Amino acid sequence: MSYANLYEVPGPRGVRRNRVLGAVIALALLGVAYVVYVRFDDKGQWAAEKWTPLLRADVWTTFILPGLAGTLLAAVAGVVLAGLFGLVFAAARLSEHRWVRVPAGAVVEFFRAVPLLLLIFFAFFGSYVLIGGNVSAFAAVVFGLTVYNGSVIAEIIRAGVLSLPRGQSEAAYAVGMRKSQVMRLVLLPQALRAMLPAVVSQFVVLLKDSALGLIVGYDELVDRGLNGIAANFSNVIPAAILIAAIFIVINLSLDRLAHWLNDRRSAGAR
Amino acid sequence: MDALLTEWPTITLAFWMTVKLAAVSAIGSLVLGTALTAMRVAPLATLRGAAGTYVTVARNTPLTLVLLFTGLGVGANLGVELSADIATNNFWLATIGLTAYTSAFVCEALRSGINTVPVGQAEAARSLGLGFVKTLALITLPQAFRAVIAPLGSILIALTKNTTIALVVGVSEASVRMREMIETYGDQVLQIFFGFALGFVVLCLPTGLLFGWLSRRLAVAR
Numbered sequence: 001m002s003y004a005n006l007y008e009v010p011g012p013r014g015v016r017r018n019r020v021l022g023a024v025i026a027l028a029l030l031g032v033a034y035v036v037y038v039r040f041d042d043k044g045q046w047a048a049e050k051w052t053p054l055l056r057a058d059v060w061t062t063f064i065l066p067g068l069a070g071t072l073l074a075a076v077a078g079v080v081l082a083g084l085f086g087l088v089f090a091a092a093r094l095s096e097h098r099w100v101r102v103p104a105g106a107v108v109e110f111f112r113a114v115p116l117l118l119l120i121f122f123a124f125f126g127s128y129v130l131i132g133g134n135v136s137a138f139a140a141v142v143f144g145l146t147v148y149n150g151s152v153i154a155e156i157i158r159a160g161v162l163s164l165p166r167g168q169s170e171a172a173y174a175v176g177m178r179k180s181q182v183m184r185l186v187l188l189p190q191a192l193r194a195m196l197p198a199v200v201s202q203f204v205v206l207l208k209d210s211a212l213g214l215i216v217g218y219d220e221l222v223d224r225g226l227n228g229i230a231a232n233f234s235n236v237i238p239a240a241i242l243i244a245a246i247f248i249v250i251n252l253s254l255d256r257l258a259h260w261l262n263d264r265r266s267a268g269a270r
Numbered sequence: 271m272d273a274l275l276t277e278w279p280t281i282t283l284a285f286w287m288t289v290k291l292a293a294v295s296a297i298g299s300l301v302l303g304t305a306l307t308a309m310r311v312a313p314l315a316t317l318r319g320a321a322g323t324y325v326t327v328a329r330n331t332p333l334t335l336v337l338l339f340t341g342l343g344v345g346a347n348l349g350v351e352l353s354a355d356i357a358t359n360n361f362w363l364a365t366i367g368l369t370a371y372t373s374a375f376v377c378e379a380l381r382s383g384i385n386t387v388p389v390g391q392a393e394a395a396r397s398l399g400l401g402f403v404k405t406l407a408l409i410t411l412p413q414a415f416r417a418v419i420a421p422l423g424s425i426l427i428a429l430t431k432n433t434t435i436a437l438v439v440g441v442s443e444a445s446v447r448m449r450e451m452i453e454t455y456g457d458q459v460l461q462i463f464f465g466f467a468l469g470f471v472v473l474c475l476p477t478g479l480l481f482g483w484l485s486r487r488l489a490v491a492r
Binding site: 007029125210 | 311313314315316317320326327329330331332333334335338339342343346347348349389392393396401402405406410431432434435437438444445448449452453456457459460463466467470471474475
C-alpha cells in the first residue's frame with residue numbers, strides 16, 4: 001500500500017533533500033545502534049561464549065527443539081479445541097431458543113473479558129478443589145487457550161454468519177432443510193470460508209499466548225530458552241533474540257497463509 | 271467470600287497497580303504508536319523501513335518474551351536502572367515492555383484509519399500548499415484517529431488484560447495477588463477466581479462502552 005497522496009512527488013530539489021534527510025536519519029539510527037552496541041560491550045554481551053552455544057547441535061536437541069515441540073503441541077491442541085469451541089458457541093449464540101442463546105452469550109462474553117493468565121491459574125491451581133485432582137500444566141494452558149481463543153473465534157464465526165445474505169437461509173428452508181441442517185450445511189461452511197483469514201490471525205495470537213505456559217511451569221520454547229539455555233550459558237539476551245526470531249518466522253508464515261487464503265477467496269468470488 | 275472480604279485492601283492495592291500499569295503504558299503506546307504511524311507513511315524509505323521492521327518484530331513476539339527481555343535482559347543483564355527502588359524499577363521496566371508491544375498494535379490501527387480518509391482530503395491539503403508534515407498532522411491524522419476510536423478501545427482493553435503478564439517482571443499486580451491468595455486460601459479458589467475476574471470485567475466493561483460511545487459521537491460524517 002502506498003500513501004503517495006500525502007505528499008507531492010518530489011522534483012529534482014526534493015529528491016536531493018530527501019536523499020540528505022534519508023542519510024541523516026540513517027546516521028541517527030546507526031547512532032542509536034552504536035549506543036546499544038557500546039552498552040552490550042560494557043556488559044560483555046558480545047562475548048563469543050554467549051553466542052556460540054546457540055549454534056551447537058546439543059543446545060538445539062536439548063533445549064530449542066523440545067521447547068518448540070512443547071509450544072507447537074500446546075498451540076495445535078489449542079487451535080483444534082478452540083476451533084470446536086468457537087463453532088459450538090457460535091451456533092449456540094445464533095440459536096432461536098433464548099435458553100441456549102443467552103447462556104452461550106454470557107459464557108463467550110465472560111471468557112473474552114478475563115485475562116488469559118487468570119484462566120490458566122484457575123485451571124492449574126483450582127483443579128484440586130473443583131475436580132479433586134491436579135491437572136498438568138499442559139492441560140491448564142490448553143484450557144486457557146481454548147476457552148479464551150474459542151470465545152473470540154465464536155464471535156468471528158457469528159459475525160460471518162450474520163454477514164451472509166438472508167436468501168441463503170431462506171433458500172435452504174425452502175428446499176425443506178431443518179434448522180440444524182441449515183446451520184451445518186449452508187451457513188457455517190460459508191461463514192467459515194469468509195472468516196478464515198480472521199480465524200488464522202487469531203491462531204497467531206493463540207500461538208503467542210502459549211508462551212504464558214512458562215508461568216505455570218509448562219515446558220515450552222520461551223521456558224527452555226530463558227530458563228534452560230540462559231541458565232547454562234548465562235546468555236539471556238542472545239537466547240531471547242533467537243527465540244523471538246523463531247516465533248517471528250512461524251507467525252509470519254501463518255500471516256502469509258492468512259493473506260493467501262484471503263486472495264484465493266476473493267479470486268473465487270469473482 | 272471471607273478471603274475476598276478480609277483481603278479487600280490488598281486486592282484493591284493490586285488492582286490499583288494494574289490500573290497504573292495500563293494507564294502509563296496506554297499513554298506511552300499512543301505516543302509511540304502515533305510516531306510509528308507517521309514514520310510508516312513518510313516520504314523517506316529509511317523511516318518507513320525502520321518503523322515497518324519494528325512493528326513486524328513487536329507484533330509477532332509473545333508478550334511474555336518481550337517482558338522477560340525487558341526484565342531479565344534490559345534490567346538485569348544490561349543493568350539499566352530507572353529507579354533505586356526495586357519495585358519502582360520493575361514497574362518502569364514492565365511499562366517499557368508493555369508500551370513497546372502495544373504501540374505496534376496502535377500503529378496498525380492508525381494506519382488502517384489513514385486508509386479510511388478519502389484521497390481528496392490530502393489532495394486538497396496539498397493544493398493549499400501544505401507539506402507532508404502539515405498534511406499529516408492537521409488533515410489526515412485527526413480524521414484517522416476519529417475513525418479508529420473503537421479499535422483503540424479494544425487495544426486498551428487488551429492492554430489492561432495484558433498487564434497481568436507483568437508478573438514475570440516482578441510487579442505485584444492483580445494476577446500476583448490472585449496466585450498468592452489461592453495459595454493462602456486454598457479452599458476458596460472459586461470465589462477468588464470469580465472475584466478477580468469480576469475486577470477485570472469492572473475495569474474493561476466501562477472502557478468498552480465509553481469507547482463505543484465516543485466512536486459514534488466523534489465519527490466523521492461523510
